[in-house]
Amino acid sequence: xxxxxxxxxxxxxxxxxxxxxxxxxxxxxxxxxxxxxxxxxxxxxxxxxxxxxxxxxxxxxxxxxxxxxxxxxxxxxxxxxxxxxxxxxxxxxxxxxxxxxxxxxxxxxxxxxxxxxxxxxxxxxxxxxxxxxxxxxxxxxxxxxxxxxxxxxxxxxxxxxxxxxxxxxxxxxxxxxxxxxxxxxxxxxxxxxxxxxxxxxxxxxxxxxxxxxxxxxxxxxxxxxxxxxxxxxxxxxxxxxxxxxxxxxxxxxxxxxxxxxxxxxxxxxxxxxxxx
Numbered sequence: 001x002x003x004x005x006x007x008x009x010x011x012x013x014x015x016x017x018x019x020x021x022x023x024x025x026x027x028x029x030x031x032x033x034x035x036x037x038x039x040x041x042x043x044x045x046x047x048x049x050x051x052x053x054x055x056x057x058x059x060x061x062x063x064x065x066x067x068x069x070x071x072x073x074x075x076x077x078x079x080x081x082x083x084x085x086x087x088x089x090x091x092x093x094x095x096x097x098x099x100x101x102x103x104x105x106x107x108x109x110x111x112x113x114x115x116x117x118x119x120x121x122x123x124x125x126x127x128x129x130x131x132x133x134x135x136x137x138x139x140x141x142x143x144x145x146x147x148x149x150x151x152x153x154x155x156x157x158x159x160x161x162x163x164x165x166x167x168x169x170x171x172x173x174x175x176x177x178x179x180x181x182x183x184x185x186x187x188x189x190x191x192x193x194x195x196x197x198x199x200x201x202x203x204x205x206x207x208x209x210x211x212x213x214x215x216x217x218x219x220x221x222x223x224x225x226x227x228x229x230x231x232x233x234x235x236x237x238x239x240x241x242x243x244x245x246x247x248x249x250x251x252x253x254x255x256x257x258x259x260x261x262x263x264x265x266x267x268x269x270x271x272x273x274x275x276x
Contacts, residue, residue, distance in 0.1 A: 001132065004029065010070035011036040014060060023116050023124045026088055030079040030125065031056040034133060035070040042136035044163075044274035045075040045129065046267065049121065051145030051169075052179070053099045055080050059144075062256035068264045072271035075135055079125055081147070083114035095179055096186055102174075103150030104198045106187035115187060118198070122154060122161075140164035140270045144259055145223075146171055146179070152200040152213060159209035164273035166214035166266045168259050169221055172233035173201040179227050201236045212243040214269055216262050218252030 006015040012035035021028045037043055046069075048059050059065065059078040069076045082088075082101030089110040091097035097111075106115035129135055140163045143151035148170025155165035174180020175195045184195045196202035217230050224230075230246055237244040252258040 001128070009033065009066040012066065012070050014066055016056060016060065019128060021083075021120060021124060023120045024083040024114050026083045026085040026114055028080055028084065028120070029056055030077060031060040032078070032129070032133065033060075033066050033069050033076045035073055035075070037073065037134065042134050043073055043075050044138035044140070044271070045077060045133075045135040046270050046274075047121065047126075047139065047141045047151075048076060048078040049103060049141070049143030049147030049150040050078065050081050051143070051147050052081070053094050054147075055099070058256065062260065063263050064260045065263050065267060068267040072267060074267065074271050074274060075133065076267075077125070077129055079121065082117065088114045091186075096183055100146065100183060102146055102180075102183045102187065102198070103154065104184075104187055107194070108187060108189050111187050117150070118154070121150065122158060138163055138274045140274055142166040142168075142266055142270065143170070144168040145228075145254065148172075148215070149174055149180075149200060153198050153203060155211055155213075156200060156203040156207050156209075157197075159207070159211075162211065163276070164214075164270045165211055166216075166269055168216050168262070168266075169218060169223070169228055169254055170200070170215060170230075171228060172215075173199065173229055175199045175202065176232060177227045177229060201233050204233075204236050204240045204242050207240070207242060210242055212245065213237070214245050214247075214266065216247045216249060216258075216266070218254060218258045219248050219250045220252060221254045221258075223254055
């Protein structure tokens with residue numbers, strides 16, 4: 001790993017590292033906040049997954065998470081959202097290619113050579129973090145929009161791996177909305193049956209763990225009606241008795257102003273589960 005930047009923050013350190021990813025066949029960056037702690041202490045870790053067009057910097061600089069992570073004594077890791085580099089396939093649109101990895105393993109050309117964000121988030125990145133930072137085996141996951149989709153699907157597909165999961169404005173039914181239909185068709189091909197393995201709503205039926213899911217959604221989010229549709233997810237969750245808390249926040253939109261307003265609540269939710 002190479003250290004790109006490091007800053008003192010709320011008694012801890014906010015850093016950004018670059019490393020070579022074997023999973024993605026490119027160099028990747030991630031942000032990590034490590035709170036002040038006694039030497040030899042292993043701390044629980046929260047993984048944050050960002051949304052379309054983002055890098056690790058959006059969360060690191062805009063969410064205001066460091067104060068809450070320091071208060072609760074948790075490490076927060078924020079990776080980039082897709083493979084990067086001159087050799088990585090891309091698309092001119094913002095919702096496909098670089099910045100739009102959708103936290104899945106692509107099977108279609110030209111994406112399959114690099115776009116394996118699911119394996120990166122579930123396996124390679126945690127192994128790297130656990131080998132180089134003072135983290136314990138207690139982990140949780142959360143995210144925003146495309147990253148909220150990633151957080152929920154990854155938690156549902158990996159029972160027992162995470163102590164908590166939460167999301168801001170998640171794409172909960174990607175097979176039924178334009179963002180997901182475009183990305184899944186490109187990355188996974190035309191067979192919609194293959195899409196279900198990365199669709200949070202579809203995964204509820206086969207979930208073997210009833211890990212409670214916390215969702216915050218802005219009522220003034222301009223993507224709410226067309227792209228997010230939380231009501232599809234909550235209805236399916238009710239059918240399968242899967243615990244979901246959906247907080248509809250009046251007046252809030254899709255931006256990091258919304259995330260910063262409620263990130264403290266989410267980190268407290270995760271910290272309580274991680275320390276239980």
